[in-house]
Amino acid sequence: MIDFKKFEKYSKPGPRYTSxxxxxxxSEEFSQKDLINYFEGQDDNRNLSLYIHLPFCRSACYFCGCNVIxxxxxxxKIKYLDYLKKELDLLKKVLNTSRKVTQMHFGGGxxxxxxxxxxxxxxxxIKDTFPNFSDDAEVSCEVDPRFFTKEHMTVLKKGGCNRLSFGVQDLDEEVQKTIHRIQPYETTQNVMQIARDAGINSINIDLIYGLPHQTKKTFHETIKQVLTLDPDRLAVFNYAHVPWLMKTMRKFDETTFAPPSEKLEILKDTIEFFTSNGYKMVGMDHFAKPEDELFKAxxxxxLHRNFQGYTTKGGADLIGIGVTSIGNGVDYYAQNFKDLKQYEESLDNGDLxxxxxxxxxxxxxxxQYxxxxxxxxxSLNIPRVEKEFNINFNEYFKDDLKELDEFIEAELVSINNDKIQVSQTGTMLIRNICMPFDAYLKKVPENKRRFSKTI
Structure with a gap:
């Protein structure tokens, strides 16, 4: 029996490390010129991954931390498509868009x-701009089951879509009412059937734990119902409460949130439930069937991690397209304007x-590695890091490794000359375990860190 009460001290602001x-x-010091210089110096054999941000929603889901309009x-929406075309035309001038595309993802909104x-x-x-998709390209789309039809499925399938991710979050009526997202089980069941009928063999369901009024008992009912839908993958995210960034989150009564110890109980129960029903845990918040390539990776x-979560497609330059989207390459990150007006003005001026x-x-x-x-x-293969980066690991990370002592003592991590290994319980606190290696976090006092809580 794990005493999660003693882990409550780890509930502190910390990154999710999608980057x-x-x-x-x-920083705004990074400019269009920096990005173009990177593109010009890049090997044409390096693959591309595309992220297209389609930002609109009809109404707010109060838990959502995404950039939406x-x-x-x-x-x-029609106007936005015109500006996407402008951005794609500009990209074509500065980037070799005939490079092979191995991944494309539509997010939102x-x-x-x-x-x-x-x-x-x-x-x-997009296909006109980037004509060279690999035969095994992963093409995926985030879907709100409340806005999905057979016509959408036909278009996505024609466009090469082979993965869908359905947002569910929670099936409890009280929770749905509180988060302003009424979505009965039957709605999700119907769209799952549409996708299966179209031959989509990789379907993910997104869930969130830590929402208002959730308990271990109510969330267990949700995951039992979700299992009957037979998804190929599941993402079970820790709700990120950041009311200073998202006004809609201020609508929640914070006394209705489960305490950190119960959130860990919920996560433990979720892990045990899905792993006992044929799924394998992947990364800190994903589950996949054993035959899924995510588990094989x-x-x-x-396995790799980027702004879309976990992926098997590493070694590619990610090109962010659309308002607020983020791209990255070997040694850079670049983010588009978050404000739609500024995004449009930039493109009207002929600038990325x-x-x-x-x-x-x-x-x-x-x-980062x-x-x-x-x-x-x-886990981390220490000799591999030393060889790849020409360092003495224990010397280079001497101070950082000292900060892992408390996790070693709590049997959340073990370290020898060859390996850092996170224990099964430690996986639930993986963000905390990574934080000692974050050089920037050390410069900011804990009470000034503007991140969601790790638990």
Whole structure:
């Protein structure tokens, strides 16, 4: 029996490490010129991964931390497509868009809040700009089941889509009412059937634990119902409460949140439930069937992490397209304007809509590797790091390793000359375990860190 009460001390602000350095380090000093210089110096044999941000939603889900624009007007969406075309035309001038594309992902917002015809227009624009998709390219789309039809599925399938991710979050009526997202089980069941009928063999369901009014008992009912839908993958995210960033989160009564110890109980119960029902845990918050390539990647130590979560497609330059989207390459991150008006003005001026970014130092690249390996595979091969980066690991990370002592003492981590290994319980605190390797976090007092709590 694990005493989760003693782990409550680890509930502190910390990054999710979808990037390192993390987004607060991005700077407006990084410009369009920096990005173009990177593109010009890049090997044409390096693959591309595309992220297309379709930002509109009809109404707010109060838990959501994404960059979204609420509208009921179709003309806003039509106008946005015109600006996507402008951005793609500019990219074609500065980037070799004939490089092989191994991954494409539509995120939002609600991509399927666009009509099927509009979505078809987006896919056509992208394929015209990036004509060289690999035969085994992963093409995926985030879907709100409340806005999904057979027509959407036909368009996505025609565009090469082979993965869908359905947002569910929770099936409890009280929770759904509180988070302003009424979505009965039957709604999700119906769209799952549409996808299966279209031959989609990789379906993910997103869930969130830590929402208002959730308990271990109510969330267990949700995961029991979700199991009957037979998804191929599951993402079970820790709710990130950041009311200073997202006004809608201020609507929640914080006394209705489960305490950190119960959140860990919920996570433990979720892990035990899905692993006892044929799924394998992948990374800190994903589950996959054993035959899924996501699980096969972790067996080979080849799982990667980026802004979309966990992926098997590493070694590619990620090109972010659309308002607020983020791209990255070997040694940079670049983010488009978050404000739609600024995004449009930049494109009207003939400029890529780069708002800010970051150029990584050698130390950044090394720490990025260490953190992403731990986040993805829960272990780190020390000799491999030493060989790849020409360092003495124990000497280089001397101070950082001291900070792991408390995790070693709590049997959450073990370290020898060859390996750092996170224990099964430690996986639930993997963000905390990675934080000692974050050079930037050390510069900010804990009470000034603007991140969600790790638990």
């Amino acid at each position: 390192y350095p993390t987004a607060p380090e991005f 609420f509208t009921s007007k179709d003309d806003k 609600t991509p399927t809040y666009f009509t099927a015809e509009q979505l078809d227009e987006v896919i056509t624009m 972790i067996q080979k130590g080849e 809509p780069i708002f800010k970014g970051y150029r990584l130092s050698d130390d950044d690249i090394l720490r 260490v953190i992403m390996e731990l986040m993805s595979n829960f």
